[in-house]
Amino acid sequence: MTRAPGLPALYNAPIILWVEDPLVRDYLGAAWEDPAIRFLISGGNSRIAPVVESARQEGHRHVFGLVDRDFRRSNRDRWGKMDSDLRVFVPTAHEVENYLLDPDALADCSLNTGKRTRAEIEGRLKTRYEELSCWTACRSVLAALRRKFFDGFPPHPGPPAIPTLQAAQRYIIESPWMQSLPTTVQDTLSAPAVRIRLEQAHQEALQQMFTNEWRWGISGKELLRDIRDWVYRGGGGTSAERDSNLARSVAEWQVRNSTAPPEVSELHRALRTRVELPV
Numbered sequence: 001m002t003r004a005p006g007l008p009a010l011y012n013a014p015i016i017l018w019v020e021d022p023l024v025r026d027y028l029g030a031a032w033e034d035p036a037i038r039f040l041i042s043g044g045n046s047r048i049a050p051v052v053e054s055a056r057q058e059g060h061r062h063v064f065g066l067v068d069r070d071f072r073r074s075n076r077d078r079w080g081k082m083d084s085d086l087r088v089f090v091p092t093a094h095e096v097e098n099y100l101l102d103p104d105a106l107a108d109c110s111l112n113t114g115k116r117t118r119a120e121i122e123g124r125l126k127t128r129y130e131e132l133s134c135w136t137a138c139r140s141v142l143a144a145l146r147r148k149f150f151d152g153f154p155p156h157p158g159p160p161a162i163p164t165l166q167a168a169q170r171y172i173i174e175s176p177w178m179q180s181l182p183t184t185v186q187d188t189l190s191a192p193a194v195r196i197r198l199e200q201a202h203q204e205a206l207q208q209m210f211t212n213e214w215r216w217g218i219s220g221k222e223l224l225r226d227i228r229d230w231v232y233r234g235g236g237g238t239s240a241e242r243d244s245n246l247a248r249s250v251a252e253w254q255v256r257n258s259t260a261p262p263e264v265s266e267l268h269r270a271l272r273t274r275v276e277l278p279v
Contacts, residue, residue, distance in 0.1 A: 015272070023096065023244050109253040111245060
């Protein structure tokens with residue numbers, strides 16, 4: 001029976017980057033062309049932080065993670081600060097698929113077998129973006145409500161702090177989070193309050209259509225799924241394989257034309273700098 005490799009064998013590259021799926025590996029691998037980086041696939045967003053933390057506790061300081069931002073806060077402002085022990089990177093793009101929503105690259109890449117023009121591609125992307133704007137607003141508001149209600153949630157206390165059940169009750173009931181909960185619920189979850197949040201989020205999404213921001217703020221997966229087989233016709237393979245093929249083709253075009261999104265290059269520099277490799 002073949003045994004799974006141990007951590008020393010798994011982590012025997014200068015830089016290890018845990019990512020969510022093969023598309024991320026294949027896009028960044030083609031964009032960076034860096035043999036010093038080994039990509040490992042976690043199979044899900046929630047698995048990356050724990051596996052990176054476990055590796056760090058075992059002394060593997062060259063192990064990092066990259067997760068989709070989705071609707072969380074980006075930490076890009078910390079990427080270049082070498083005094084911060086940043087382990088998991090969160091980009092400003094909603095997810096890595098957003099880097100592929102590049103009309104120029106999609107039109108001129110080798111896999112535009114549908115012969116779509118730049119204008120046709122941008123028009124279809126924006127039409128689909130507008131169709132998804134209410135869905136995006138709903139997701140944005142749900143994410144904001146989750147942060148509002150659970151930021152400040154009482155942390156687990158240390159054992160000496162809770163000697164009795166009465167002390168446990170006081171710890172929970174008297175916590176600032178619990179004390180503010182009735183007001184938070186009343187002010188936040190009324191129908192008018194929710195409607196205002198949705199209208200604001202929807203308006204922001206529509207306004208982004210008139211700037212380049214539309215490419216970064218929505219679920220890139222949904223837009224890519226709509227356009228992939230329209231641009232990349234034929235070729236066979238599974239859906240995941242076709243995603244990866246198109247991702248590599250777009251990345252290669254961006255590299256040749258020096259048009260990769262700035263934060264893609266910025267992340268590459270940050271990784272190499274943190275393990276003291278030349279950039």
